[in-house]
Amino acid sequence: MTAPTSDTTLSPALPAGAFQVYDTTLRDGAQQEGIALSVADKIVVAGLLDELGVGFIEGGWPGAVPKDTEFFKRAAKELDLRNAELAAFGATRKPGQRASQDPQVRALVDSEAPVVALVAKSDIRHAERALRTTGEENLAMIADSVSFLVGEGRRVVVDAEHFFDGFRFDAAYARAAVLTAFEAGAEVVALCDTNGGMVPSWVAQVVADVRAAVGPDAVLGMHAHNDSGCAVANTLAAVEAGCRHVQGTVNGYGERTGNADLLAVVANLELKYGLPVLARDEERSSGLAELTRIAHAISEVTNISPFARSPYVGASAFAHKAGLHASAIKVDPDLYQHTDPALVGNDMRMLVSDMAGRASIELKGRELGFDLSQRPEVLSRVTERVKDAEARGYTYEAADASFELLLVEEIEGARPQYFTVESWRTIVERAGGRGTPANAEATVKLHAGGERFVSTGEGNGPVNALDHALRQALVGVYPELEDFELIDFKVRILDSMHGTDAVTRVLIEHTDGQAVWQTVGVGPNLLEASWEALTDGTIWGLRRRGVAPR
């Protein structure tokens, strides 16, 4: 339908909102080896996806996965989505049953998600061998399940599983599955390259065939996996052939080689095809400028290191090895990059240049309420410190509070001195064999309000114990700490930086019941890194409350 254009003007062929961006990070993406999301993680990711402006967020499989049942319950209460609809994933009813009486189908209704994605067999071999039923009964299962859910007021997306492989084996059956779904009231049928082995020209041929069979008004979608390394391109080929709904996952997470990277798909559609696929509102043209930030924030939640070479959002995506072309790049950056990195919230980096990062640091400062545009010398110092810290393993993307303290230090000459630390110690001990619980305690010695405090705290681990000891020592001088709570901590071991030993990065999240803030610590020793993040979190929280050092 749409040929790529060389500029970013909107395609006149497609009004905003007519295109559906469907994210399945929380369901199919979570199938990735090494990803295990808690309900709380899922809530955070859903919020970020909504900020990005996707149309649909597939939250999981209620009924089949207890954590997902819980997610839909909590999402209904806790999430205030501005752009996206929540979708619950499930399967067509069992053979020989009625959809209305299939507990798995009923659980989809009970989830109260407004959208239901139903996986359906469209490859006759899978119907016969995996479901052990007939092709005919499989079509009846699709028809019955879709019409039941539509009758319950749900918008239904049918994921035609193994569609492309099925089509190449028995095109008539695959087509019949799609037609059956539409006839039963499905809003969208997504054609799935479940095994991920397609290449764009195959996809184009098959989609064109199906498009002709279903007519121009039926909404076809594309769900691609990356086993041939073509998931993004296969999705674009499907859009060119007429699909108006694309599925994928943030950072291309997913089983095996992953799903289509939804971020690259969306950036390509917006920037290269001129299609307005992300939600727009009065405040902003689209969420595209948030792409890089959201990609990285979600990788903090999944605890999967961001891939530096990711299209559009990778740390290296716009990094040029300076040398031969450095001056030419400075004069004519557009001749050396396929798109303006600012459009996706990323930065051009010159790998041997001292200009890197100034603009983003100025922006970040402004976001936190510090205008650095008139203070180039402060901006230079902060940029230097950030670059130096990042080289040592710090990251400020998910630690605004630490970044703000660094900024305050450079602007005001020092960070607020609420206390000085004399020493700390943790002891963790298991006094018996397997099964005996371990005990953790921590002792801190510090000075505040003109006094010296020695305090010992216990906890279910050394960081918890340190946190207790620190707050206990200070709460007499700063009663505000009564409200503080450590609510999350994340640990990542970084590959050896510059050939030295591995370093540990800790991200800590505090709350005082009103705000939530994040700090970062780095060190060869896990507890040293934790202590840095703990004390920074305490300092930032007191400063936020307007407390003066005593």
Place this chain on the structure above:
Amino acid sequence: MTAPTSDTTLSPALPAGAFQVYDTTLRDGAQQEGIALSVADKIVVAGLLDELGVGFIEGGWPGAVPKDTEFFKRAAKELDLRNAELAAFGATRKPGQRASQDPQVRALVDSEAPVVALVAKSDIRHAERALRTTGEENLAMIADSVSFLVGEGRRVVVDAEHFFDGFRFDAAYARAAVLTAFEAGAEVVALCDTNGGMVPSWVAQVVADVRAAVGPDAVLGMHAHNDSGCAVANTLAAVEAGCRHVQGTVNGYGERTGNADLLAVVANLELKYGLPVLARDEERSSGLAELTRIAHAISEVTNISPFARSPYVGASAFAHKAGLHASAIKVDPDLYQHTDPALVGNDMRMLVSDMAGRASIELKGRELGFDLSQRPEVLSRVTERVKDAEARGYTYEAADASFELLLVEEIEGARPQYFTVESWRTIVERAGGRGTPANAEATVKLHAGGERFVSTGEGNGPVNALDHALRQALVGVYPELEDFELIDFKVRILDSMHGTDAVTRVLIEHTDGQAVWQTVGVGPNLLEASWEALTDGTIWGLRRRGVAPR
């Protein structure tokens, strides 16, 4: 020229050897942030590429990069290539000079590489703004440089830089650059998507245009970068449109988002298009079965961790998680994978996950050498234990060794009893303020070989210290532990939103110099979880060595 086929029979349209696979890992791949190859590294990589069966290995830029000059000298002496030709990379002569007198061009001749790749401007804007010359002089530079090198007996590949962007700006000029190169005697002109922003349909259109201009006998090539996430697909689109030469890098290394992943390109061409693109000889049909081994061997040389989700060669590329489908996968593996992993030297793996069922555990057992098919009662007990453990936060998908110990325990009645633990303790202490380093020590008390051991270890953190103390205590009884090393540990806090009942999961990786294995530990206390993973890792390693408990 070639439409994808569904089987792997050779394309009758293309005799073996008529297709050129051109690797530029050592030149363009080495532009990647974080890659720095020594001459010795380059020699090793070239040997591996030759084993794979590529036709050309671009070794670097002699004359411009001293290390590369050295590489060509040593390669001539040390490399005994069976399949590939070495190519030296360089640029067309300077404006206003003669090729025969340009030292940079002369250095290409002096390298004695039989093939020379010349980068040439084909975008008029780059000729004018970066080279500061006229379009006309740029064409003269191409003609003069190519014919000089051909006169010196070299096969010449011209890399038409920024070709696609140039074509879209001024098609006539871009075409003229290609025609000039062929007229001067170039064997191949590779069309470069230098900025990487193309999508397959653009590539197809442009290549078809050029193909018509140059005629059917001229060999066109494709050189793609991955900035739009389409480098592999763009290369395939170019082949479909008539290119018979593909360039790329192993593992997709390269500047920014990298180059086209040559391994995925080659696997797709051989397996999906039926094109015999890798060298064949009497001993083997092609190097494809070496693909995974060579990908990993080269990532050892570059010291870039292999990307688990890489198509064809990634550790996760054929890993299945869904417990739901495990029974069907067992019966019909081909219905669940796009190609047979053995064809590219990879393996199917079943991940024991969340949705673990009996079938996936049976398969996993088989993979580890335990046949549970005749022991349904053991299978039931293991399945129950895995489900229970996963509910408490364990995950076995990245901890095969822990899973195997669980299996051994159920099959043999107990895990091997190499030692019993009386107690352990860690102390981490920072005796001063900010900037003072912290010290970590651990003391373990345990029994082995009829004796009681008390040992204290130090480390850069508490886990490191525990690991040292444990091995120190046991090494007298089990000297094999001398070889053991803790090489990675990962920490994840589960269900962490409300601090109180957070559970910590630790994954630890050990090696003994031969094997690498992973264990998991879970507990409310980070160090308790680490201790479990540490001791399991020690036990598994001793058992692997065939050591009997003493």
